[in-house]
Amino acid sequence: MEQIQHTIETLFSASPEQTPENFRPIFNEFIKHLNTGRIRAAEFDGEKWQVHHWVKKGILLGFRYGQMTDYSGDRFPFFDKDSYPLQTITIHQKVRIVPGGSSIRSGAFLAPGVVIMPPAYINVGGYVDSDTMIDSHVLVGSCAQIGKRVHLSAGVQIGGVLEPIGARPVIIEDDVMVGGNCGIFEGVIVRRRAVLAAGTILTASIPVYDLTRQQILKGNKEQPLEIPENAVVIPGSRPLEKSAFARRYGLHGYCAIIVKYRDSRTETATALEDSLR
Ligand SMILES: CC(C)(COP(=O)(O)OP(=O)(O)OC[C@H]1O[C@@H](n2cnc3c(N)ncnc32)[C@H](O)[C@@H]1OP(=O)(O)O)[C@@H](O)C(=O)NCCC(=O)NCCS
Structure with missing residues (x-):
């Protein structure tokens, strides 16, 4: 988790012009943990709520470097960043x-x-x-x-x-x-x-x-x-x-x-x- 946080913080403060090579692997890992609840934007530590500001940075990176994608189905047009598709729930x-x-x-x-x-x-x-x-x-x-x-x-x-x-x-x-x-x-x-x-x-x-x-x-x-x-x-x-x-x-x-x-x-x-x- 610390590795993910560290990489996200570094990527977030870097110049946004080019998509860094290590963005996708770390971002996919980050999203996987958000989907399973292992990474959260805020957590109760027994006394108070701790906000993990780096999580919001990770989410913003997804918007920064995600590519516009056509998700349209039959007769229903949808276009969004490929970093945030709909989740497939089973x-x-x-x-x-x-x-x-x-x-x-x-x-x-x-x-x-x-x-x-x-x-x-x-x-x-x-x-x-x-x-x-x-x-x-x-x-x-x-x-x-x-x-x-x-x-x-x-x-x-x-x-x-x-x-x-x-x-x-x-x-x-x-x-x-x-x-x-x-x-x-x-x-x-x-x-x-x-x-x-x-x-x-x-x-x-x-x-x-x-x-x-x-x-x-x-x-x-x-x-x-x-x-x-x-x-x-x-x-x-x-x-x-x-x-x-x-x-x-x-x-x-x-x-x-x-x-x-x-x-x-x-x-x-x-x-x-x-x-x-
Ligand atoms: C708050 C609520 C749960 C009632 O709780 P309660 O403990 O039975 O509250 P009471 O009826 O004793 O009301 C306490 C006071 O709040 C007032 N009050 C309650 N709901 C209110 C509201 N939505 N707007 C303004 N005043 C309200 C009552 O008039 C009463 O005032 P009074 O003491 O001057 O007479 C209920 O009003 C409510 O909003 N339920 C949610 C309904 C809802 O959204 N359902 C979802 C459907 S999808």
Whole structure:
């Protein structure tokens, strides 16, 4: 692994004009390990999440040196870099992919027991752990890390790190329930068993008001926004008080609110159906 990392770092800082001879062998090796989950964009070390920035560099090298290729099938034209073909998933991986237009790009990892409802897209570097449900119209953006038994409801958008440029991937820990049409972007971390109500948006700059602990949570350059374990978060709004114009017209901006921490009502509202898995 260290050899792969070292070569990627060296190639990344070299001049990009010509494709280096050693690019393909090392890149193929790198992608093979991303596909099996041995290499990840971020990993929990028992205390905190460590982001492996070199993994994003490896992914970017694939775009830098990949060649445009015609993947068109009968009547369906597709053109992309040859470094990122669609992954061929087999039944032995124990992932359920319901027919109907989902795509898993090369360099994404799916653990056994993952269920994918169409259409969904898992981008390069995405890591989806066991028994997670990815419902229709979900995007798992580049390098996003999704834990075990997570529920990503219909229409959920998990942002990636490639564009606009982001340093930290979004991380959703085990047993999180993400309601329909939520959007989670810019390196936000959602801790274990948190619940995001339908329509919640989280980014590095959206303030989160915790009614129970009476705190305002916000991310910054060093520290990503973190939603605490078991928090139940809903979409909210706050008056925009800094501007006289906004005050005059009674304008409100979006915020998110932790209304409470999981209780028995939440358990009932978020119970998952075992037989679907
Ligand atoms: C959050 C959720 C799980 C409910 O959890 P719960 O513990 O039962 O929460 P409660 O019903 O006690 O609601 C707590 C408060 O949040 C509010 N609330 C809950 N969901 C909300 C939402 N999406 N938007 C705004 N407010 C919301 C409730 O009105 C209540 O406010 P109150 O205390 O002032 O009355 C549920 O609202 C939800 O969003 N589920 C996801 C549904 C979904 O997306 N399904 C996927 C289908 S593919």
